[in-house]
Amino acid sequence: MIWDEIAREAARGAFVQYTVPEPGRIPLERLLEDADGTARAMAAALPSDGQLRIGLLMANGEPWLRVFLAATRLGAVAVPLAIPAGFRGLEAYNAHIARIAKDAQLDAVIFDDLVAAVIPGLQTGSGTTRFIHHAALTADARHPVLAPTAAEPGRLAVLQYTSGSTSAPKGVMLTEGNILAGLRPISYDTDWDPDTDSVGVWIPLFHDMGLFGTLAGLVRGSSVCLWTPTEFVKRPLQWLKSFAASQASILPAPNFFFDYLTAAAADAPDAVAGLDLGSWRIAFNGSEHVRWQTIESFTERFAPHGFRPATMFPVYGLAEATLPVTFPRIGELPRKRDMDRAVLGAGSGSRTVTCVGRAVSGIELRIDADPGAGGSAVPGKALVGEVQVRGDAVTSGYLNLPASEQPFTADGWLKTGDLGFLDESGLYITGRAKDMIAVNGENYYAEDVEEIVRASPLLDRRHCAAVPWTDEGGRDAMLVLVETARTGDDAEKLAGALRDDINGQLGLAAVQVRALPPKSLPYTSSGKIRRRQVLADLEPGETR
């Protein structure tokens, strides 16, 4: 059990530091005692014969972690929920949470002050799910002492909903056994010393990298320092100083984090004077496409502050495998290869791809070069195809979806939806077979983009396609193709208006809209857009 592993290591004297509800620091042992009290209150408030399903809707902080641990203590299912994004309006958000509440059959959502104002709007759409402020779950001597929860590796422990579009959220089912198997390599493959290493986390705890990065530390009895994403994004250099002061040695973050800091430090070189990043041992760079340019710029910018080149740790992982899939070796410098675009699929010239290391312990990896999976074999060069994995950390599937929509091959390997190739150094991710891009820490789905385009009153045809692509700088973007009878300036105006719609409703700036004559887009006989065909038809240099 996750709880037992953490409890066993808590005596080492680790701390959890946080900024929410107010800045503080608590010994891990105390946090577990408090979580036990929360678990007792939760059991009393939510009498149930079955396994409880508890949504967590809170800012990164002590309450989030305590309620998560309480759910673990009870053997309940924890369902991390995303907090609303800024200025997006709450209508779509409420519908998204309501869909998850229904899909996951949540008994309760535990919330904090941050989201208190949006709870009434959520309540109306979420059926019988109860909404409880975490402060209402206080330990009480009248609550009966909990019996130990039996160790059952097959028991569902987390439903992870970050993998799926807003319109059709998919819950990745992770058992106690999956999670423990997924946490192990994070520390055991990285020369982790529980007494000297500690984890810093500003990425959301509702995100797989934030949650399992944090738990990886706790199961080893290492200290954890939490910040909120807002703190980092609002004042990146102030945050970086706070990170340096925490002496956390391990930090998981997406690629944009590194670019963002590089740019901030270039804008305000004085603000980083005296900054010492010497304690930083591993900078996990994952959950987005890892750009070589990002690695070079960041390392160059922060080397004078004690950032070591081998600290940059480009990795590959996914929620369907709990988290880690490939890691470099500790001490190894980041590696890259310049690949002919023709080998990677289409186009001319070359593109730099970053090595994300080898399969972590407990994970097996293969490349499926079947053209049906987006693959292509180039004799003597590289075998590009879909990355497929299996192992104890891999999910048994998405909740409530039929077998036909589960992400597995006939022989039981997880289809990651990412394309890549292997060489003697490890795995390189070259693109995505799934219809999603990750930009600045957020996932954007082609189907969500298409829904917005189709809803536009400006459109004179129904046919449109959104396809993920990579621009010349290796950045992820969404390319939208719409059919229209309009031409010239009128077509340009339509494209501009649709672009504004997508910008406004999704907050996605990395989007290009192109108007095409009617009947240009390829459809299947059943009326589904053939995205892969659309990609293949693009001009050279535009595809990934």
Place this chain on the structure above:
Amino acid sequence: MTASDDVLAAVRAAIGEQAGLAGSEIDPELPVRSFGLESLHVLRAVAQIEDLLGVAIPDDALFDDLTPRALAEVVVGLPRRVELP
């Protein structure tokens, strides 16, 4: 010029900077989301407004679908940490 005009000007300038537009091009009556900002840029604009005006805008004030004018009204209602020169 009233204090709230100053605040609105600061709000429009900060949003404009993130959107690559001049503050005068930011229509105060359109939703902030219509300027095509990613969450990241929204928060940068908010930090800029906070630093300039000496206020702390609560995170949950941003969940609404605000216009620049509505955001300026939120800011006017906040206690100031420092007085403007």
